[in-house]
Amino acid sequence: MDSRYVAEPYRIKVVEPIAVTTRAERQRYLVEAGYNTFLLRSDQVYIDLLTDSGTTAMSDNQWAGMMLGDEAYAGSRNFVHLQEVVREYHGFKHVVPTHQGRGAENLLSMICIKPGDYVPGNMYFTTTRAHQERNGAKFVDIIVDEAHDSQAELPFKGDVDLTKLQRLIDEVGADRIPYVCVAVTVNLAGGQPVSMANLRAVYELCSRHGIKVMFDATRCVENAYFIKTRERGYERKSIRDILKEMMSYADGCTMSGKKDCLVNIGGFLCMNDDRLYQQACELVVLFEGMPSYGGLAGRDMEAMARGIVESVDFHYIQHRVAQCAYLADRLKAGGVPLVRPTGGHAVFIDARAFLPHVPQDHFPAQALAAELYLESGVRSMERGIVSAGRNTETGENHRPKLELVRLTIPRRVYTYSHLDVVAESAIELFRRRDAIKGLRMVYEPQLLRFFTARFTPRGIDAAQVNRPAGGCSSQRDAVTEVETEVIG
Ligand SMILES: *Cc1c(COP(=O)(O)O)cnc(C)c1O
Numbered sequence: 001m002d003s004r005y006v007a008e009p010y011r012i013k014v015v016e017p018i019a020v021t022t023r024a025e026r027q028r029y030l031v032e033a034g035y036n037t038f039l040l041r042s043d044q045v046y047i048d049l050l051t052d053s054g055t056t057a058m059s060d061n062q063w064a065g066m067m068l069g070d071e072a073y074a075g076s077r078n079f080v081h082l083q084e085v086v087r088e089y090h091g092f093k094h095v096v097p098t099h100q101g102r103g104a105e106n107l108l109s110m111i112c113i114k115p116g117d118y119v120p121g122n123m124y125f126t127t128t129r130a131h132q133e134r135n136g137a138k139f140v141d142i143i144v145d146e147a148h149d150s151q152a153e154l155p156f157k158g159d160v161d162l163t164k165l166q167r168l169i170d171e172v173g174a175d176r177i178p179y180v181c182v183a184v185t186v187n188l189a190g191g192q193p194v195s196m197a198n199l200r201a202v203y204e205l206c207s208r209h210g211i212k213v214m215f216d217a218t219r220c221v222e223n224a225y226f227i228k229t230r231e232r233g234y235e236r237k238s239i240r241d242i243l244k245e246m247m248s249y250a251d252g253c254t255m256s257g258k259k260d261c262l263v264n265i266g267g268f269l270c271m272n273d274d275r276l277y278q279q280a281c282e283l284v285v286l287f288e289g290m291p292s293y294g295g296l297a298g299r300d301m302e303a304m305a306r307g308i309v310e311s312v313d314f315h316y317i318q319h320r321v322a323q324c325a326y327l328a329d330r331l332k333a334g335g336v337p338l339v340r341p342t343g344g345h346a347v348f349i350d351a352r353a354f355l356p357h358v359p360q361d362h363f364p365a366q367a368l369a370a371e372l373y374l375e376s377g378v379r380s381m382e383r384g385i386v387s388a389g390r391n392t393e394t395g396e397n398h399r400p401k402l403e404l405v406r407l408t409i410p411r412r413v414y415t416y417s418h419l420d421v422v423a424e425s426a427i428e429l430f431r432r433r434d435a436i437k438g439l440r441m442v443y444e445p446q447l448l449r450f451f452t453a454r455f456t457p458r459g460i461d462a463a464q465v466n467r468p469a470g471g472c473s474s475q476r477d478a479v480t481e482v483e484t485e486v487i488g
Pocket of ligand 1: 053100101102103125127128183187216218255256257258259266267
């Protein structure tokens with residue numbers, strides 16, 4: 001194998017059998033799921049690339065830490081450990097644990113935002129923006145233009161456009177910008193990183209105007225790896241040192257531990273400011289729990305502290321990013337059109353280019369995700385017109401430029417052989433793409449329809465289609481209530 005694709009820097013101690021199914025079985029499951037991969041049961045899936053959120057395999061050291069959970073209501077020693085690790089690895093003075101990333105976003109937005117404020121960011125993330133808007137702020141996109149072009153090859157496509165930021169400050173005034181939110185890396189741009197030079201420049205510009213910089217640090221280790229491998233002057237620095245320098249250009253951060261901290265649940269909010277910390281401590285009691293556990297068990301905090309230490313290991317992160325590159329390279333070699341360049345957590349198939357004969361109203365990405373499952377039991381996610389939903393005022397479908405199928409790689413879970421299966425089945429579909437037809441939506445929930453919408457292949461009478469199976473309607477209610485729920 002090509003040396004770029006480094007072998008797994010771990011060996012397997014515990015295994016979890018996965019479902020090996022026949023095509024006939026998958027056909028039945030797919031009909032039952034209304035051609036929506038979200039409605040498949042996990043035990044009907046062979047390789048699950050729905051998301052990298054909370055799907056990590058923990059290490060033996062993390063599992064050992066789970067047994068050392070101190071479940072005292074206050075002052076758990078695992079909190080003390082987490083605090084030590086965050087201070088050492090991220091360099092922030094204060095840490096407030098939360099049940100996951102959006103818990104931290106809720107606290108930050110409530111504390112810092114006044115109605116009428118503006119929060120600039122390098123592209124939005126769903127839960128992040130929803131919390132900002134809920135507290136009365138307007139989100140302003142200040143990412144470089146190229147980030148919106150799926151084919152622009154840039155090493156740091158997540159960079160902030162400093163001119164856009166300066167223009168906003170000039171227009172609305174610094175006192176109406178409580179903080180700038182910088183995501184490292186940018187999930188919705190395809191996992192694109194931000195350069196150290198850009199982080200430094202944003203921090204300098206904001207400091208001059210007295211504006212805080214808060215990172216969405218969810219995939220900060222992947223970002224550090226891209227800096228090491230792409231930015232001059234960082235080739236010989238350790239991931240740990242790069243991470244610490246990155247974080248020195250922020251006043252705090254929100255973190256979803258379910259991604260780069262290598263745990264299945266958890267998150268936290270960090271800051272250097274004592275007054276901000278005081279306010280966060282007051283609010284966290286209301287929404288999450290005591291400031292020393294924030295909705296987490298002691299054992300969860302221990303696993304997260306250990307996960308942070310493991311995540312900056314060069315061999316771990318090199319392998320993770322290499323897995324994404326490997327899958328992308330194999331797909332590219334087979335002619336499959338992709339979003340470029342490949343980021344740190346997923347590979348995105350361009351379903352418009354893959355199925356040019358399927359109009360957007362026939363849901364090309366949804367159809368492709370369904371076909372991929374049928375072909376090989378691989379579960380992916382639609383990120384196109386179904387996910388985009390409708391304009392709440394006009395009722396018209398949003399028509400996103402990008403019609404994508406996301407193949408998201410869980411951390412330390414699958415091997416290159418699994419990725420071969422994914423690549424080969426996608427390439428096989430590409431060979432017979434002319435025969436792939438679009439879908440018709442036969443059930444459309446009002447909010448966040450992608451979770452529970454149901455489809456049928458074009459050409460089949462809608463009356464023959466199964467109605468939602470047991471469990472779906474209650475699931476739908478749960479989803480419609482939580483407007484901001486999203487899959488990371
Ligand atoms: C997942 C994610 C979040 C939200 O974190 P949760 O732990 O899912 O609440 C925020 N920002 C980004 C970039 C994410 O990927």
